[in-house]
Amino acid sequence: MIFKAGQRIVFIGDSITDAGRRQVEPPFGMGYMSLVRAFVTANHPGLGLEWFNRGINGNTVRDLAARWEEDVVELRPHWLSVMIGINDVWRSFNGREAEGVPLDEFERIYRRLLTRAVDAAGCRLILADPHVIEPDPAEPHRVLSYRYGLAVGKLADEFGAVHVRTQVAFDRVLASTPPGDWSHDRIHLNLPGHAVLAQAYLDLL
Numbered sequence: 687m688i689f690k691a692g693q694r695i696v697f698i699g700d701s702i703t704d705a706g707r708r709q710v711e712p713p714f715g716m717g718y719m720s721l722v723r724a725f726v727t728a729n730h731p732g733l734g735l736e737w738f739n740r741g742i743n744g745n746t747v748r749d750l751a752a753r754w755e756e757d758v759v760e761l762r763p764h765w766l767s768v769m770i771g772i773n774d775v776w777r778s779f780n781g782r783e784a785e786g787v788p789l790d791e792f793e794r795i796y797r798r799l800l801t802r803a804v805d806a807a808g809c810r811l812i813l814a815d816p817h818v819i820e821p822d823p824a825e826p827h828r829v830l831s832y833r834y835g836l837a838v839g840k841l842a843d844e845f846g847a848v849h850v851r852t853q854v855a856f857d858r859v860l861a862s863t864p865p866g867d868w869s870h871d872r873i874h875l876n877l878p879g880h881a882v883l884a885q886a887y888l889d890l891l
Contacts, residue, residue: 687730688810688848688891693764694736698750698757699814700773702875702883703741714739717875719767721884726891738763746774746787747795754799759806766809767887769852770796771816771834772873779827793837800845811847812887813838818853819869819879821860827872848890855886 689695697703697719705717714720714737723737740757742749747770758766777786787795803809815835820828835853842849856868859882865872868879875883 687726687733689726689730689733689735689765691733692735693733694738694761695765695767696738696740696758696761696763697767697769698740699769700741700745701743702772702873702880703739703769704743705739705741705880707739707741715741716877716880717741718880718883718887721880722887722891725884725888741769744773745770746777746785747771747792747799748787751795751799754802758799758803762807763803763809764807765812766803766807767812767814768796768800769814769816769850771831771838772818775816775818775827775831775834776873778830789833789837792834793841796837796841797844800841800847804845811842811845812850812890813842813845813847814850814883814887815839815852817856819856819860819865819872819875821857821865850883850886850890852883852886855882 703719705715707713707715719739738761750770774787774792815838816831818828818831839849869875
C-alpha cells in the first residue's frame with residue numbers, strides 16, 4: 687500500500703469522479719472513487735486515511751484551473767488523484783466544439799496545475815488517462831482520446847506520478863463484452879464500469 691497512516695487523499699475530475707457526490711450520495715459519490723476508498727479502508731482499516739472527492743460534472747482542465755486553489759491547494763493533500771480530459775475531447779464530438787480544449791492547451795494547463803499542487807503541498811500524484819468505451823482503436827473519438835492519454839502519460843513520467851491506464855483497463859473487458867455492458871453512452875459508467883476503474887487503481891495502490 688502506497689498510502690501511509692493519517693494521509694489526506696484528494697480525487698478531482700469530471701462527472702466520472704463526481705458520480706453523484708454533490709446531490710445523490712455525498713460526500714464520496716457512487717463511482718470509482720468511493721469504491722477505491724471502500725476497499726482501501728476495508729483492507730487497511732488502521733491507516734486512518736482522510737478522503738475528499740472534488741469531481742464536478744462536465745469539467746474540463748480549464749474548469750479545474752478555475753477552482754484549483756480552493757479544491758486542491760487549500761486541502762494540502764498528501765496524495766492527489768486527477769482524472770480529466772474526457773470532456774476536453776468529447777466536446778469535439780457532441781456538438782460543443784467551441785468548448786473543447788485543444789491538446790496543446792490541455793497539456794500546458796495540466797502541467798501548470800500539477801506544478802502548483804506539488805510546489806504548494808509537496809503531494810504525490812496519481813494521474814488517470816481519459817477514456818472512451820469504444821473497442822475500435824480507429825474510431826475518431828477513440829483516436830483523439832488516445833492522444834490525450836499520451837499527454838497524461840508524459841506528465842506522469844515528468845512528475846513521477848502513479849499512472850492509471852484507464853483505456854487499457856476497458857480494452858481488457860471490451861475484448862469479450864459490448865460497450866453497453868459498461869456505459870449507456872460510451873462515457874458515463876454504470877457500477878460495473880466504475881468497478882473496472884476502481885480495480886485499475888487498486889492494482890497500482
